[in-house]
Amino acid sequence: MTLIEILASACLAVGVFFFFAGTVGLLRFPDVHSRLHALTKADNLGLAFIVLGAGIHFGDVMIAAKLALVWFLAVFAAGAAAQLVARAALRTGDEP
Amino acid sequence: MSLVFDIALCALILGVAAMALLGRGLFASLAFFIVYGLLIALAWLSLNAIDVALAEAAIGAGVTGVLLIGAWQALNAQSALDPDPVAHWITRVFAGLGCLAIGGLLALAILAMPGGTGLTTEVIDTQGQLDLGNSVTAVLLGFRAYDTLLESIVLLAALVAVWSLTPQGLWGGIPGPRHRTRPDGVMASFGRLLPPAGLIAGVYLVWAGSDAPGGAFQAGTVLAAAWILAVLAGLQDEPEVTSPLLRAALLIGPALFLLVGAVGAGFGGFLAYPEGFEKPVILAIEYALALSIAATLALLVAGPPRRPGGAR
Amino acid sequence: MTPSLLYALTGAGLIALGLYGFVTRSHLIRRVLAFNVIGSGVFLVFGALGHEGGITDPVPQALIITGIVVALSLTAFAAAMIARYAEDGGGGLDPDAEDAG
Amino acid sequence: MDDVFLLAALGILVSIAGALFRAWRGPTRADRMMSAQLIGTGGVGVAILLAAGRDAPAMLDVALVFALLAAFAALAFVKTATPDGAGDPEADDTEAQDREPAP
Numbered sequence: 001m002t003l004i005e006i007l008a009s010a011c012l013a014v015g016v017f018f019f020f021a022g023t024v025g026l027l028r029f030p031d032v033h034s035r036l037h038a039l040t041k042a043d044n045l046g047l048a049f050i051v052l053g054a055g056i057h058f059g060d061v062m063i064a065a066k067l068a069l070v071w072f073l074a075v076f077a078a079g080a081a082a083q084l085v086a087r088a089a090l091r092t093g094d095e096p
Numbered sequence: 097m098s099l100v101f102d103i104a105l106c107a108l109i110l111g112v113a114a115m116a117l118l119g120r121g122l123f124a125s126l127a128f129f130i131v132y133g134l135l136i137a138l139a140w141l142s143l144n145a146i147d148v149a150l151a152e153a154a155i156g157a158g159v160t161g162v163l164l165i166g167a168w169q170a171l172n173a174q175s176a177l178d179p180d181p182v183a184h185w186i187t188r189v190f191a192g193l194g195c196l197a198i199g200g201l202l203a204l205a206i207l208a209m210p211g212g213t214g215l216t217t218e219v220i221d222t223q224g225q226l227d228l229g230n231s232v233t234a235v236l237l238g239f240r241a242y243d244t245l246l247e248s249i250v251l252l253a254a255l256v257a258v259w260s261l262t263p264q265g266l267w268g269g270i271p272g273p274r275h276r277t278r279p280d281g282v283m284a285s286f287g288r289l290l291p292p293a294g295l296i297a298g299v300y301l302v303w304a305g306s307d308a309p310g311g312a313f314q315a316g317t318v319l320a321a322a323w324i325l326a327v328l329a330g331l332q333d334e335p336e337v338t339s340p341l342l343r344a345a346l347l348i349g350p351a352l353f354l355l356v357g358a359v360g361a362g363f364g365g366f367l368a369y370p371e372g373f374e375k376p377v378i379l380a381i382e383y384a385l386a387l388s389i390a391a392t393l394a395l396l397v398a399g400p401p402r403r404p405g406g407a408r
Numbered sequence: 409m410t411p412s413l414l415y416a417l418t419g420a421g422l423i424a425l426g427l428y429g430f431v432t433r434s435h436l437i438r439r440v441l442a443f444n445v446i447g448s449g450v451f452l453v454f455g456a457l458g459h460e461g462g463i464t465d466p467v468p469q470a471l472i473i474t475g476i477v478v479a480l481s482l483t484a485f486a487a488a489m490i491a492r493y494a495e496d497g498g499g500g501l502d503p504d505a506e507d508a509g
Numbered sequence: 510m511d512d513v514f515l516l517a518a519l520g521i522l523v524s525i526a527g528a529l530f531r532a533w534r535g536p537t538r539a540d541r542m543m544s545a546q547l548i549g550t551g552g553v554g555v556a557i558l559l560a561a562g563r564d565a566p567a568m569l570d571v572a573l574v575f576a577l578l579a580a581f582a583a584l585a586f587v588k589t590a591t592p593d594g595a596g597d598p599e600a601d602d603t604e605a606q607d608r609e610p611a612p
Contacts, residue, residue: 005513008513012514012558015554016524019520019521019524019551020527022547023524023527023528024527026528026531026547027527027531032539032540032543036543039547043550043551047553047554050517050554051557054557054560054561057514058561063569066566066573067569069573070569070572071576073290073573074553074575076286076289077286077579077580077583078546078550078580080282080285080286080580081579081583081584083599084599085539085542085583086539087598088587088589088598089537089539090598097511097512098512098515099414100515101518102411102414102415103414104523105522106415108526108529109422110418112529113422113425116441117425117438117442117445118428121535122438123538123541124533124535125437125438125441127541127544129444131544131548132445134548134552134575135552137575138559139418139452143411143464144464144563145464145472146565146567146568148451148455148464148472150570150574151473152476153575154574155476155477156476157575157578158574158581159480160483161581161585162581162582163484163487164437164440164441165589167437167486167487167490167491168589169588170495171436171491172589173494173593173594174494174497179435180433180435180438181433183433183434188432191427191428194427196424198427203417203420206453207413214458215466215467216458216465219466219467231466231469232469234466235467235470236470236474239467240471243471244474247477250481251481253481254481254485257485261488261489261492263492272595273594274595275595277597277599281597281599283597283598284597286584293577294577297573297574301570301574308570309567309570310570311473313473313476313477314473314574318577318578321577321578325584328584328585329584393480396484396485399487399491400488400492462563
């Protein structure tokens with residue numbers, strides 16, 4: 001394994017760890033608002049590390065730029081969705 | 097490792113489909129169905145069918161979910177969601193046996209199929225004549241252009257069918273409700289930022305589509321999504337269904353396609369492209385089709401007119 | 409077990425599952441879901457069988473893209489009909505109850 | 510090396526399966542919708558990992574489309590929480606913002 005490969009693998013490991021952390025938060029936290037809080041942050045951090053790992057692997061500036069764009073859009077969507085869903089949850093109360 | 101991933105993905109797809117179809121609670125089913133669309137797109141990606149994955153990602157994971165949530169909302173508003181009946185157990189037993197038999201027969205047929213890549217080599221050998229690098233685009237707009245032409249007309253027919261559900265007296269009106277948002281709120285900001293990005297991505301997909309995965313359908317769906325988002329965020333209203341500009345956008349793709357087909361009849365057959373000009377003609381059709389597909393899909397999602405139009 | 413075979417068999421499973429759902433759950437929205445699951449199962453069988461050596465045959469790919477868009481048209485029409493049905497009073501969506509009335 | 514990417518993709522699939530449990534369990538609609546949203550982020554990750562693992566940069570376009578449309582269904586969902594399905598949960602009335610969620 002070259003240094004680059006080790007670095008990329010480490011990023012992937014950290015990324016997957018954060019995805020697991022997000023899922024654990026989604027499963028274990030007691031109410032809807034804390035669950036929202038858990039998963040948007042952890043998952044997007046996980047995605048950041050995966051983007052980093054893939055960027056290191058491809059080693060191409062244009063591809064890295066596209067990866068960064070994908071990450072930015074995903075974070076933006078998750079942030080907006082979390083905020084709006086939280087408001088919607090406040091509004092409707094906790095009906096199933 | 098690759099096979100382990102594929103097996104896990106297939107198991108997940110089957111599980112999610114079962115939850116969407118047979119689980120308790122209609123809203124949970126919709127959430128599962130949105131996930132299902134996403135997983136199917138990943139399955140196509142794993143099969144290296146990137147063009148299909150793009151279409152499924154945009155349609156299955158995006159637009160279909162919005163459509164079904166809209167239908168759910170309409171039922172919920174009238175308190176008409178319940179009941180959600182389950183068939184009698186005798187029906188279930190016989191249906192289960194019948195479906196097992198059908199699935200088993202299909203599996204047997206699949207196992208008996210000879211392997212092979214079908215027409216892959218033939219398409220790759222001949223697509224050079226059209227000067228296209230993307231085999232799927234070559235099939236869609238070159239070798240099987242008939243299908244694509246008729247399909248763009250099917251989309252229009254579906255829109256006519258949806259419009260035919262217009263309530264009495266509202267014809268010529270505006271589809272869907274007028275959406276409101278807090279001007280400085282998250283939804284409005286989101287609606288301002290995403291549509292331009294969607295516009296660029298849509299144009300990129302149709303531009304890339306001649307040589308890389310992408311094309312008119314994928315691009316049209318992304319463009320339609322940008323349109324729908326701007327409407328949901330209250331930044332822009334739907335047009336009146338009788339608007340001439342809208343009609344032009346709906347028709348330009350199929351009309352250009354038909355025109356090229358008719359001109360081609362002079363060159364030796366309907367839809368025969370003029371020799372030497374295949375690529376420019378195909379590109380022109382692609383761009384026009386992307387615009388028409390975007391307009392048609394956006395209005396399909398908006399549904400029939402709900403409000404009277406403005407000054408007429 | 410090749411990926412081609414695996415995904416084709418998954419497609420067959422989806423068709424069977426979708427049919428079962430279509431028959432046993434009569435709610436309108438569930439019928440639309442079942443129709444879509446059956447459709448994607450058919451596409452998966454069709455596309456996966458043309459897959460070998462990491463390449464999927466472009467001809468089924470093109471036809472599947474066409475099919476996805478046609479399925480979407482139908483879904484949109486069904487959703488519009490459900491919405492109209494609800495607005496016109498709708499009432500119970502249990503077909504047996506409708507028949508009795 | 511390619512296997513490392515597919516292994517990571519498998520890891521995300523497992524975490525998706527975990528999130529599906531919350532979509533099934535609920536109890537609120539917001540929970541189900543947020544699970545779908547989280548799985549959308551996971552889908553972006555799997556698409557990127559497949560692109561890297563199979564050395565096919567063109568697959569990144571699928572990740573791009575996923576990311577673009579990620580909040581699409583969530584947006585349609587939050588509309589259903591407003592009275593006529595056309596409002597903004599952040600606007601319309603202030604009363605909802607002051608109200609505590611029901612226990």
